Amino acid sequence: MLGQNEQNMKKRMEGRVAANKISMVLFGLATAVGLIVLVLLFYRVLTQGVGYLSLDYILNFPAPYPEEAGIYAGLIGSIFLMIIVAVFAIIIGVATAIYLEEYAPQNRFTDFIRVNIQNLAGVPSIVFGLLGLTFFVYMFSFGYTLLAGGLTMALLILPVIVVAAQEAVRSVPSEIKEASYGMGASKWQTIARVVLPAAIPGILTGAIIALSRAIGETAPLIIVGAATAIYTLPDSLLAKYTVMPIQIYNWTGRPQEEWQYVAGAGIIILLAVLLLMNSIAVLIRNKYQRRF
Amino acid sequence: MSKVMEEKTNVRNEQTKKPEVKSEVKKEKTNSIIEVNDLNLWYGSDQALYEVSMDIPQERVTAIIGPSGCGKSTFLKTLNRMVEMVPIVKTSGSIKYREQDIFSSKFKEEYLRTKVGMVFQKPNPFPKSIYDNVAYGPRIHGVKKKEILDQIVEKSLKGAAIWDELKDRLHENAYGLSGGQQQRVCIARALAVEPDVILMDEPTSALDPISTAKVEELVQELKEKYSIVIVTHNMQQAARISDKTAFFLNGELIE
Numbered sequence: 001m002l003g004q005n006e007q008n009m010k011k012r013m014e015g016r017v018a019a020n021k022i023s024m025v026l027f028g029l030a031t032a033v034g035l036i037v038l039v040l041l042f043y044r045v046l047t048q049g050v051g052y053l054s055l056d057y058i059l060n061f062p063a064p065y066p067e068e069a070g071i072y073a074g075l076i077g078s079i080f081l082m083i084i085v086a087v088f089a090i091i092i093g094v095a096t097a098i099y100l101e102e103y104a105p106q107n108r109f110t111d112f113i114r115v116n117i118q119n120l121a122g123v124p125s126i127v128f129g130l131l132g133l134t135f136f137v138y139m140f141s142f143g144y145t146l147l148a149g150g151l152t153m154a155l156l157i158l159p160v161i162v163v164a165a166q167e168a169v170r171s172v173p174s175e176i177k178e179a180s181y182g183m184g185a186s187k188w189q190t191i192a193r194v195v196l197p198a199a200i201p202g203i204l205t206g207a208i209i210a211l212s213r214a215i216g217e218t219a220p221l222i223i224v225g226a227a228t229a230i231y232t233l234p235d236s237l238l239a240k241y242t243v244m245p246i247q248i249y250n251w252t253g254r255p256q257e258e259w260q261y262v263a264g265a266g267i268i269i270l271l272a273v274l275l276l277m278n279s280i281a282v283l284i285r286n287k288y289q290r291r292f
Numbered sequence: 293m294s295k296v297m298e299e300k301t302n303v304r305n306e307q308t309k310k311p312e313v314k315s316e317v318k319k320e321k322t323n324s325i326i327e328v329n330d331l332n333l334w335y336g337s338d339q340a341l342y343e344v345s346m347d348i349p350q351e352r353v354t355a356i357i358g359p360s361g362c363g364k365s366t367f368l369k370t371l372n373r374m375v376e377m378v379p380i381v382k383t384s385g386s387i388k389y390r391e392q393d394i395f396s397s398k399f400k401e402e403y404l405r406t407k408v409g410m411v412f413q414k415p416n417p418f419p420k421s422i423y424d425n426v427a428y429g430p431r432i433h434g435v436k437k438k439e440i441l442d443q444i445v446e447k448s449l450k451g452a453a454i455w456d457e458l459k460d461r462l463h464e465n466a467y468g469l470s471g472g473q474q475q476r477v478c479i480a481r482a483l484a485v486e487p488d489v490i491l492m493d494e495p496t497s498a499l500d501p502i503s504t505a506k507v508e509e510l511v512q513e514l515k516e517k518y519s520i521v522i523v524t525h526n527m528q529q530a531a532r533i534s535d536k537t538a539f540f541l542n543g544e545l546i547e
Contacts, residue, residue, distance in 0.1 A: 105379065106379055173416075175412060175414060175416035176416050176417075176418055176419075178374065178377070178410075178412060178416070179412065179416045179417075179418065179478070179481070180418075180428070180432075181374065181377065181405060182372065182374060182405055182409065182410035182412070182482070183405060183406065183409065183428065183429040183432065183481070183482065183484075183485050184402045184403065184404075184405040184406030184429070184432070184433065184485060185402070185429075185432045186402055186432075189432045193428070193431075193432070194418060198419065
């Protein structure tokens, strides 16, 4: 009788082990699909672009001949743009998140706002481009300038930053907030001294990831008028500018084959900047590893 | 700071003027520092406390016992209005701290919580150094001078009987301490703002027996200077440390 039971169990055990193996293979395959595509992309970009990659390429302005063309204007434009985006989006985004998480009353209206911010994060970027064109370019008459582009991009990533900051603020354990209130601290004191220091790694990580989304965006900037060929660096907030993705997009549209390689080199630079930003995010996350 | 001192002396005077009103409530010569009258409390539509009336005697240990979910923690948190952090809470009845209604709009909850400190169930130090943990309270109340902060930190840690253990480790992160040490740092942190009353919500439930004994011993020492209200589900503990015991059942004060 006992032996019978044992055998039944063994049979069922075999079934379970087999199911485990099958799912392992399936999930492994799914991962492989993504990896293969990524490797192909890297391979293509690297083989095409490496030939044109040099210090001159980084420090040259766009030129009519592929051999002399460089991404300097785009690189510097992208960096300037990111600074504007970071300042506006992080300040407004973190303030919004703190208001929603700590001050706002819990009712249907604020719930509605919360859900809509999350939806905004999924709105196509071209829509934000149209918004920026209406408001910043025409209504505030900034024209086709760095400021208009930066503000448009800030709007684009604002929802992402708000959501990330909300999550970071929410994950601060209520016990240490209570400890602060329990000693007679006001809400603002508690936020400034307890909540924000504990939430900053989460906020920064979210912000950098949002910024790396912005640095690769092209569509909204085409609409708010980033220049495609420019031979000066932006010297003020109201200067003309271009950014790397626009420059790359422009090169890929040209008929001669050499321009494809120039674009490839641009993509390598863009990827390098992205990689740098993401490693900063990882560094911050590791440095301030949560201890709760 | 001086305002607070003034108020304190005022209140003291008031008490010396009319001690006979309260002497009938308490045996011996103790005064009540907090008086609770007909307190009802609702979480949304669920009533958690029913008509609770009790006095908290000054410089005594009052223990609140009762089964889980009977409202004893809720009651404790009502005493410094921490319970209002849950937005759907409604209360009726009155709580008076030194004759002042704590629910009145003139009475600031920040002031109340300065005078009525709290130690929580789980040790909850900030992720900062031991020094910064204890100095947190004085700092939020505007103390900036390092010498004064140093003094307060030393006095508070001594008050919590942990100074000798930690005096060489003040700048280490409080998370590196054992649970019992963390809890005593939290008590020191509560002492640093110089409250009159300390509320303790099952302060030993997350601790081992040795740490528990240390905290209990500490409570005995603290009652020389502070009024202590301690929630516990351990009858023996209540008997060991308290001068007065209140028994809660289903949100009602039984005795």
